[in-house]
Amino acid sequence: MISCVCHHLVRVGRNVMAPWHGLxxxxxxxxxxxxFAGAAQASTxxxxxxxxxxxxSGLYNYLLPHYASVSGVxxxxxxxxxxxxxxxxRNCDGDIVIAHARDLEIDFVxxxxxTERHDLMYNDFVIVGPNHDxxxxxxxxxxxxxxxxxxxxxxxxxxxxxxxxxxxxxxRLWTASxxxxxxxxxxxxxxxxxxxxxxxxxxxxxxxYTVSDRATWLAFSNKADHQILFEGDPNLFNQYGVIPVSxxxxxxxxHQAALDFRDWLVSDEGQAAIAAxxxxxxxxxxPNAAKDGAAVASR
Numbered sequence: 001m002i003s004c005v006c007h008h009l010v011r012v013g014r015n016v017m018a019p020w021h022g023l024x025x026x027x028x029x030x031x032x033x034x035x036f037a038g039a040a041q042a043s044t045x046x047x048x049x050x051x052x053x054x055x056x057s058g059l060y061n062y063l064l065p066h067y068a069s070v071s072g073v074x075x076x077x078x079x080x081x082x083x084x085x086x087x088x089x090r091n092c093d094g095d096i097v098i099a100h101a102r103d104l105e106i107d108f109v110x111x112x113x114x115t116e117r118h119d120l121m122y123n124d125f126v127i128v129g130p131n132h133d134x135x136x137x138x139x140x141x142x143x144x145x146x147x148x149x150x151x152x153x154x155x156x157x158x159x160x161x162x163x164x165x166x167x168x169x170x171x172r173l174w175t176a177s178x179x180x181x182x183x184x185x186x187x188x189x190x191x192x193x194x195x196x197x198x199x200x201x202x203x204x205x206x207x208x209y210t211v212s213d214r215a216t217w218l219a220f221s222n223k224a225d226h227q228i229l230f231e232g233d234p235n236l237f238n239q240y241g242v243i244p245v246s247x248x249x250x251x252x253x254x255h256q257a258a259l260d261f262r263d264w265l266v267s268d269e270g271q272a273a274i275a276a277x278x279x280x281x282x283x284x285x286x287p288n289a290a291k292d293g294a295a296v297a298s299r
Contacts, residue, residue, distance in 0.1 A: 045074040046254040046261060049086070049094035051165055052195035054240070055079035057215035057284050062277050067264060073257055081164025081195065089113060089243075092250035096258040097243045100165035100213075105241045114243035118266050121274050121285040122239045125169055127230040128200070128217060129155075129209035137209070143233035147177035154188040156208035157181075160199050161191025165238075170211040173235065200226075213238055215284035240285070242266070265289070 054060065055077055064075045078088065082099040086108050089097045098120065099105050109117050127137060127146055135155040140146035150157055151174075160167040161183070174180045181189040190208065192199045196216045203210040204224045212220075217228065244262050247255040264270045266289035274287045 044072055044257070045076060046095040046257040047093070048075050048077050048096050048098060048261075049088045050077055050079055050098045051082050051085060051100055051240075052079045052197065053100065053164075053166060053213040053216045054098060054285075056195065056197040057213075057219045058279065059215070059274075059277055059285065063273055066273055067261065067270075070269075071260065071264065073261065075261060079195070081160070081162040081167065083163030083168075086113075089245050090249075092245070092253060095245055095253045095255065096261060097245065098240060099243070100238055100240045101168050102239060102241065104165075104168070105243060109243060113246055113249050115246050117241045117243045118262065119288055119290050120240045120242045120265060121271075121287045121289075122237065123214045123285050124231070124238050125166065125211050125236040126214050126217060126228045127209060127211055128203065128226050129229045130207045131225045131227055133229050135209065138229045140230055143173055143230065143235050144177045146230040147173050148179070150209055151177070151179045151181065154186055156206055157189050158199055158203040158206060158208040158210040159183075159189065159191045160196065161193050162195070164195075166196060166211060166213055169236075169238065173211065176235065215279075218279045218282055218284060239288075 048060075050060070056079075060075075060077050064077070068074055078085070078094060080088065082101045082104060085094075085097055085099055086104055088094055089108070090113050097105075097108070097114065105114075105117050108114050127143070129135070129137065135146075135149040135153040137146040137149050140149055149155075159170055171180065183189055183191045190202075190206070192202050194202070196212060197220065199210055200212060200216065200220050201222055202208070204222055204226050209229070214231075242262050242265055244255065244258040245253050247253055265274075271287035271289055274285050275283065277284055
C-alpha cells in the first residue's frame with residue numbers, strides 16, 4: 001500500500017511537473033527568440049542625417065523602400081538643413097550624412113568626423129517668384145544680374161536663414177552680385193529659419209522671391225501664382241555628397257550598415273535608382289558618383 005501510494009505520488013509529481021517544465025523551457029525559448037529578434041532588428045537599421053531638400057522632393061520615400069527590399073535594412077531619415085545635419089552627426093546622432101554644402105562636408109571629413117566623402121548626385125538651384133515678377137529677373141542674363149535686380153527693386157525675398165546648403169548657396173550668390181543683405185535691410189529681406197518646403201510656402205504667401213533646389217520646387221504642390229523666373233546659370237549647380245560617420249569619433253554607430261548603404265548608393269544599381277526618380281515627368285536628381293573612390297578622405 002505504501003509502495004502504491006509512493007508510486008502514485010511520484011507519478012502525480014511527474015504529471016504535474018512535466019507541463020510546467022515544458023512551459024518553462026518554452027518561455028525561455030520564446031524570450032531568447034524575442035531578444036534575438038530585437039537585437040537583429042536593432043542591427044538592421046541606421047540613421048541618415050540629411051538635407052531637407054532631398055526629403056521634401058520625395059526621393060527617400062521612393063529610394064529607401066527599394067534599398068530595404070534588397071538589403072533588409074531600414075534607413076530612418078532626420079531631415080534638417082545641411083549645417084544642422086553635420087552638427088547632429090558630430091554629436092553622434094546619425095550613422096551617415098547626405099548634404100549639399102561641399103565646403104562644410106570637407107571640413108567635417110578633415111576634422112575626422114566622417115570617414116570619406118563621395119559625390120552622389122546633382123541638380124541645380126532656381127529662383128522662383130510671383131508671376132508678375134516685380135524685379136524683372138526673367139530678363140536677367142546672369143544670376144548676378146537677377147540678384148542685383150531683386151536688391152535694387154527692394155523686392156521681397158525669402159531666405160531660409162538656417163545655414164543649410166541652399167542658404168549657403170544663396171548667400172554666395174548675393175556676395176557674387178556685390179550685395180550681401182541681412183534681415184534688417186528695409187524689410188525686403190526676410191529670413192524664415194525653416195526648411196525648403198516651409199520657406200516656399202512662406203514665399204508664396206508673401207509674394208516673395210526665393211532660391212530653391214529644383215527638385216523641391218518640382219515636387220512642391222502649393223505653387224499658386226509662383227513660377228521659376230531664373231534658371232540655367234552655371235553658378236546654380238547643386239552637388240550632393242554622402243559621408244559615413246567615423247566610428248572612431250562615434251563608436252556606437254552602425255558603421256558597417258552605413259558603409260553598405262553608401263556603397264549601394266554609389267553603385268550602378270543605386271545610381272540607376274536615383275536617376276529613375278521623377279516628378280511630373282521630370283528627373284529630379286542626376287547621379288554622378290565618382291568611379292575612382294572617395295573624393296575626400298579623413299586624415
